[in-house]
Amino acid sequence: MAAARFHGVELDIRDFAAEPNEETPSPATLARWLNEQGAVAKGMRLKWRYLIRMHNTPPIVLMFKDGSAGLMVAANADKGIVWLRDPLGGEGDPPVPVDELRLSQVWTGDVLLVKRRRDESEADARFDMLWFVKMVGREGKILRDIAFASLVLSILQIFPALIVMQVLDRVVNYHSMATLVTMTSFVVIFSFYEILLTYARRELSLILSTRLDARISMHAFNRLLALPLEFYEREQTGEVLGRFLAIFKVRDFLTGQLMTTMLDLFTLVVVLPVLFLMSPTLAWMTLASAGCIGLIVVIFLPAVTRTMGKQIQAEMRRSSVLYETVAGIRTVKTLALEPTRREEWDQKTAEVVRWKLAAGRMANWPQTLVMPFDAFINRGIILVGAYLVLTSSSHLQAGALAGFMMLGGRVASPLVGLARLMESFNEVTVSLSEAGMVLNQPTETKAMTTGMRPVIKGALSFNSVNFVYPGGTTKALNDVNFDVPAGTMLGLVGRSGSGKSTVTRLLQGVSRNYSGYLRLDGVDLREINLTHLRRSFGVVLQDNFLFRGTVQDNITAGRPGYTIDDVVRAARLAGAEEFIERMPAGYDTWIEEGSTNISGGQRQRLAIARAVISDPKLMILDEATSALDPESEALVNANLQRIGKGRTMVIVSHRLSSLVDCHQIAVMDQGKLIDIAPHPILLERCEIYRTLWLQQNRHMQSSGASDAGQLSEGE
Structure with missing residues (x-):
């Protein structure tokens, strides 16, 4: 990572997946990963007499026998010395001079050469x-x-x-x-x-x-x-x-x-x-x-x-x-x-x-x-x-x-x-x-391999955001403005087509051709590395796809480094532990294609466990409970308060009852932000929200009126 940073390529170790049965990553594995992340890397084996002559080269990664690595920053063939620096140390730490004898005791002979990709690569070139x-x-x-x-x-x-x-x-x-x-x-x-x-x-x-x-x-x-x-x-x-x-x-x-x-x-x-x-x-x-x-x-x-x-x-x-x-x-x-x-x-x-x-x-x-x-x-x-x-x-x-x-x-x-x-x-x-x-369609390769990788805390800011879907004529988002601090539980409500899901699409970087400013922790979303952005989010959709494999494999999908303890913690947080333990093989239970051997509520809770295992600071739930039965929905909603502690939550739902505990609720209509406030305030001042609430809670109103009538007759 230090060698890549020298060339202006920022990397995230969470993007790295080691090869199976490989205790320490080999130069070939590291080179493959670096090439995928927008750099040009090549692993090779060198002898000392060739290494000592590489004095005008950028930093070279030397692989050590104990699985660690060092960064060679300079060499002097006349003195027979190379200068090494600890890649995990500070930028100002002085390099250490090492001769052939001392280096041979720790060096495997493998090196990793890294440079920035400046021309069109084979992966980006046109298929013809x-x-x-x-x-x-x-x-x-x-x-x-x-x-x-x-x-x-x-x-x-x-x-x-x-x-x-x-x-x-x-x-x-x-x-x-x-x-x-x-x-x-x-x-x-x-x-x-x-x-x-x-x-x-x-x-x-x-x-x-x-x-x-x-x-x-x-x-x-x-x-x-x-x-x-x-x-x-x-x-x-x-x-x-x-x-x-x-x-x-x-x-x-x-x-x-x-x-x-x-x-x-x-x-x-x-x-x-x-x-x-x-x-x-x-x-x-x-x-x-x-x-x-x-x-x-x-x-x-x-x-x-x-x-x-x-x-x-x-x-x-x-x-x-x-x-x-x-x-x-x-x-x-x-x-x-x-x-x-x-x-x-x-x-x-x-x-x-x-x-x-x-x-x-x-x-x-x-x-x-x-x-x-x-x-x-x-x-x-x-x-x-x-x-x-x-x-x-x-x-x-x-x-x-x-x-x-x-x-x-x-x-x-x-x-x-x-x-x-x-x-x-x-x-x-x-x-x-x-x-x-x-x-030959335009890809997201550049957005996924370049850009900033800030520490995500979860503060969101929409400033005059406008968005039109490709081929569309009307604005899906029309001059949307709001700010929420980190740790906020934000609900998004509105009629169908009001722009709720569009907001979540922009947050995930699915669509980036919007106008205005959408900032995450003060950084424009389009300036953030797309892979880093999506790995920093936890997303649960209305209909989540589970891969054919074990329960553990699905919870750790894309996160191969997580252990069974991490899986159990995520399952417990999502309320999935109780039904997983009742399964024939527990976390090793095989999920069939199409998730036919588990219920819809169980599938949603596994999806939530998959989303929270990486402890994201920002989570998006887009109609995550709309397809659940009342019991499963109540269980998932009960876990939301526990899941939302210490992170920003963006919850899209048609059922307003599941959003009453949100810190802020944004009311959308025809792509515009009508109002944003907590539930009690919206009931008082927002007509659209009040209408939606009364429509969904009409049975409570009629029940209350019936009770009042019986009371007056008794009197």
Whole structure:
């Protein structure tokens, strides 16, 4: 953290998650975390003679054997001394000089180099073909080794054809046993090296493809996580998933067909000159036929692109129906919506089949038209060659013709593959375009990796805050002004659409394109690091999502460092301890997908435990009790007073009875703040609040009037 701070990168240790079974974080783990937080870091192992020369570098982190670390701030090669500083010490503490002997007793040899990211990183760059090319280019060493192996293999592939020529022209014609023995030994030697190099190239290609696969998958998923919530709210989830999965078609193309074709091109470069030496006539015929195949593919490329794009879009719309049906299967079953969903699925399937048939027919034309040229390369060349041998119009002999056919097939294959590659490239381009519609959306990466990380106390200040949702025309918040000190329990009430939930969205940084000033402890909310902000909040929604896993896993979600004692404390604070202990396995009880094996009240209390485990100084409860039964609601409300001690609480609720104990209640209407005061004062002076209160407590009024009537009759 001290090395990152030197470069202006502020870090929060709570953002760090160590690898499983790793007692002390390794340089690789720390480098991964720093790269995610907006820095550029690299872990490596150095020897003393290299470390001592790094005297003009920024602070370097040295990893020690006891799991701690030191900060090397200077070095002097002449004196053989480096200066170390304690990263947990003060900025003014003088560094300590250390020589090689003393350092070797504590230093592991591992270092961590850190610098600030100044250019556009791979994680932030636009997802397009150039992005993939750059990613492949980073594997330069493996690519060089694969290229060298391919070149040698291409050269070795010439010799079997030459040996066949010699066997036919000399061994068979002249019955030379000595030549046959010599040729046999050559075949054995060349076959051995070919097998060895082929295995090595496959191994390198496998390593390259798996590394690219892992990197593409991680970057694509990280980009998906970095997209703002507003994007997911306005897009269909099924289409988002369909477009995201299109990126794997690009991955398969890069690590499969493209790589194979590029490797085969080495054969073309090496073998083609040999073909021209054998027979220029046959070589030109082979090239011309392959060129015609490529020309046909290029001509049909635009039409195939259009129909294939329609097919992919239709498949994504069908995937969207599938996702919605599975996600809402409970509603489908309870309302007997199977026929409706089946009809919609059938319609989408018919659309997919129609475009798939159209795309297949369109692709069938070029595939049919290239067949004569393909057949000529594989069968016609030998007939032309035989004619040349019989007419003696060239120096071509039977052995040379056999050798030409062996090498000609190896040349024609990459040429035809290159033409096919263009057709596949067309499909990949469409897939990349679809994936780019999701992955190239503006992300929150900068907001999550930069900004201030102040200590949160919970004082809120709204000053002339205005906000309009994207695509909207009316203000969701209209000139909102209020201030509440830290430790305040603030209630937000109002009719539907009054702007209550919008206030909580702005506080969580979900939407940042507001005007005016929204301050947290005097700091503008847009200046605070977004990850730090959200980790400092505890948020409980009306419908909270629990992940498939144990009770403990869900309470500690995103907080891997917390112990079972912290989990129990949070559960007790949320009123969840009593029902967790009655579960079959207690805190290790498995929660099924969709939380089907626990009640709504239990799910809400687990969500509250998840929110309070990090002891946040500001909590947001957005309709957290509106979906609960009266008993569960009463239990949760009883715990709110205990939860709210020492922290700011922002509670959104339609039920005013749950807000009467709030220090301040803000009344919203049509995006405006109508009034803010405690409950008794609002009843007296705020007409909207009084109307809402009377509507919700009408039964109490009627009950009171009935009791008064009975009393007067008795008198």
